[in-house]
Amino acid sequence: MVDQHQPGTSALSVLRPFTETDLQSLAARAYARIREAIVAGSLAPGQRISERGLAAALDISAQPVREALRRLEVEGMVETRPRSGTYVADLGRDRLFEIGLIRATLEAVSARLAAERATAADHAAMRARLEAIAGAMRSEDAAAVTLANEALHDAIHAAAASRDVTRLLEGLRAYDHLTRERILSTAEERATALAEHQAIVDAIIAGEPQAAEAAMKAHALRSLSVALP
Amino acid sequence: MVDQHQPGTSALSVLRPFTETDLQSLAARAYARIREAIVAGSLAPGQRISERGLAAALDISAQPVREALRRLEVEGMVETRPRSGTYVADLGRDRLFEIGLIRATLEAVSARLAAERATAADHAAMRARLEAIAGAMRSEDAAAVTLANEALHDAIHAAAASRDVTRLLEGLRAYDHLTRERILSTAEERATALAEHQAIVDAIIAGEPQAAEAAMKAHALRSLSVALP
DNA sequence: CCCTGCCATCTGCCATGGTAGATCAACACC
DNA sequence: GGTGTTGATCTACCATGGCAGATGGCAGGG
Numbered sequence: 001m002v003d004q005h006q007p008g009t010s011a012l013s014v015l016r017p018f019t020e021t022d023l024q025s026l027a028a029r030a031y032a033r034i035r036e037a038i039v040a041g042s043l044a045p046g047q048r049i050s051e052r053g054l055a056a057a058l059d060i061s062a063q064p065v066r067e068a069l070r071r072l073e074v075e076g077m078v079e080t081r082p083r084s085g086t087y088v089a090d091l092g093r094d095r096l097f098e099i100g101l102i103r104a105t106l107e108a109v110s111a112r113l114a115a116e117r118a119t120a121a122d123h124a125a126m127r128a129r130l131e132a133i134a135g136a137m138r139s140e141d142a143a144a145v146t147l148a149n150e151a152l153h154d155a156i157h158a159a160a161a162s163r164d165v166t167r168l169l170e171g172l173r174a175y176d177h178l179t180r181e182r183i184l185s186t187a188e189e190r191a192t193a194l195a196e197h198q199a200i201v202d203a204i205i206a207g208e209p210q211a212a213e214a215a216m217k218a219h220a221l222r223s224l225s226v227a228l229p
Numbered sequence: 230m231v232d233q234h235q236p237g238t239s240a241l242s243v244l245r246p247f248t249e250t251d252l253q254s255l256a257a258r259a260y261a262r263i264r265e266a267i268v269a270g271s272l273a274p275g276q277r278i279s280e281r282g283l284a285a286a287l288d289i290s291a292q293p294v295r296e297a298l299r300r301l302e303v304e305g306m307v308e309t310r311p312r313s314g315t316y317v318a319d320l321g322r323d324r325l326f327e328i329g330l331i332r333a334t335l336e337a338v339s340a341r342l343a344a345e346r347a348t349a350a351d352h353a354a355m356r357a358r359l360e361a362i363a364g365a366m367r368s369e370d371a372a373a374v375t376l377a378n379e380a381l382h383d384a385i386h387a388a389a390a391s392r393d394v395t396r397l398l399e400g401l402r403a404y405d406h407l408t409r410e411r412i413l414s415t416a417e418e419r420a421t422a423l424a425e426h427q428a429i430v431d432a433i434i435a436g437e438p439q440a441a442e443a444a445m446k447a448h449a450l451r452s453l454s455v456a457l458p
Numbered sequence: 459c460c461c462t463g464c465c466a467t468c469t470g471c472c473a474t475g476g477t478a479g480a481t482c483a484a485c486a487c488c
Numbered sequence: 489g490g491t492g493t494t495g496a497t498c499t500a501c502c503a504t505g506g507c508a509g510a511t512g513g514c515a516g517g518g
Contacts, residue, residue, distance in 0.1 A: 025500085025502090050469060050470085052470095060502085061503045063503070064501085067296065067299055074396075076396055080470080081470090081510085082470070083469065083470055083508075083510050083511095084469065084470075085470080086470080095392075095393070098393050099393055102335065106331065108334065109331060163324075168331065281498095289472085289473090291500095292471085293472065295501085309500080312479045312480050312481095312499060313479085313499065314481090314500080
């Protein structure tokens with residue numbers, strides 16, 4: 001059964017769908033804004049931030065701000081001392097390195113599960129992402145390569161089909177932008193990463209969980225050592 | 230400079246400090262209560278729960294309940310469909326197995342960091358926990374062995390001194406009680422676990438991160454396969 | 459100088475009330 | 489019989505107001 005309401009095939013496709021942020025809750029949007037500010041450094045580590053102050057700055061009530069801060073607290077980006085104040089957490093090199101370690105092992109689990117569960121469609125998707133990376137490399141566009149790499153990782157997560165692994169990695173994603181900047185900056189590094197990605201995908205498609213896990217872990221750890229020398 | 234207000238040395242030590250739950254926020258207590266109910270099965274998977282309903286049952290306002298549900302949501306124990314309802318997440322065998330996989334890798338990271346950072350005091354603490362396990366085993370008390378095992382793991386986490394690893398493991402801790410029941414039920418299993426724990430601690434004290442990580446991972450995975458056959 | 463109790467101020471925390479969206483049943487219509 | 493409509497009801501969501509605890513400065517007594 002083909003979905004008759006597929007966008008792009010109907011005459012109603014002139015109507016753009018609502019953008020993501022339009023129908024998100026205020027709390028979710030506040031979370032995103034505050035997180036961006038922390039990652040960008042606008043809110044410095046150790047700085048004291050208050051619910052009411054953020055609420056006034058965002059021109060909303062204090063309650064959704066409070067929810068956003070609670071979520072940021074669970075993800076380790078802010079700390080709250082009861083009845084006292086909320087402070088943005090430290091994001092020093094050691095902390096980022098630890099998070100990188102965690103991320104590496106979670107990515108490895110993702111690759112392992114993908115090798116166990118990937119369908120033919122998943123295989124095709126991953127191969128397409130690899131092609132996209134190679135194409136982006138030929139165009140010498142470092143940013144495009146980074147985007148393509150993230151797309152490949154997303155495809156692997158989709159193949160792993162594990163809500164929990166995806167959820168935890170999503171919680172660590174905020175920290176990525178702090179480390180992924182200097183990575184893939186050289187052509188040599190990009191070539192190495194492509195080879196590693198190739199090996200990972202090969203292991204997944206071959207259905208070898210152990211190999212996929214090991215390959216992904218080695219890749220993530222090596223990337224980490226490049227990003228945070 | 231010695232702190233003159235150290236409890237136990239002053240005449241005021243007759244006053245017991247407040248218990249933990251007395252000064253916890255309503256949201257934190259609501260979180261604990263709801264989580265318990267879910268783990269115990271009182272709130273069945275798929276069941277629809279509402280903020281106001283829970284608030285009425287706990288005899289508090291809806292707002293702290295809402296915060297508790299948000300936290301449970303990021304931990305994957307409930308799911309919220311916007312403007313519609315909140316539902317208890319599924320906790321089937323596959324889900325628990327995946328979480329066990331994640332837990333194993335995080336514990337392995339913890340052991341790795343412990344091997345890199347443990348101080349002499351940490352070594353002493355871990356040795357003491359091992360002794361406690363052996364003592365509990367001689368008394369043939371399975372519950373005591375389980376408690377002692379958890380104490381050892383806590384000591385390893387303390388030696389790892391990683392706020393993020395500890396934080397993530399804490400988020401997974403709610404699921405442990407669903408799997409740790411049938412584990413360690415036989416004497417043979419307890420003996421195997423003790424030997425594995427011994428190997429882990431040895432590697433940590435020897436300062437061998439790779440070995441510690443591998444030993445912990447093998448231990449956690451084998452325990453998982455026993456708990457969820 | 460050091461310490462202690464006091465007080466103004468700020469902060470997180472919670473209760474209350476109200477609103478828009480989702481859901482579903484009943485119903486009218488073709 | 490399927491289709492669209494309506495309306496009642498439930499839900500998550502948010503704004504407002506107020507409160508207890510934490511904080512830091514200050515005055516007064518050692």
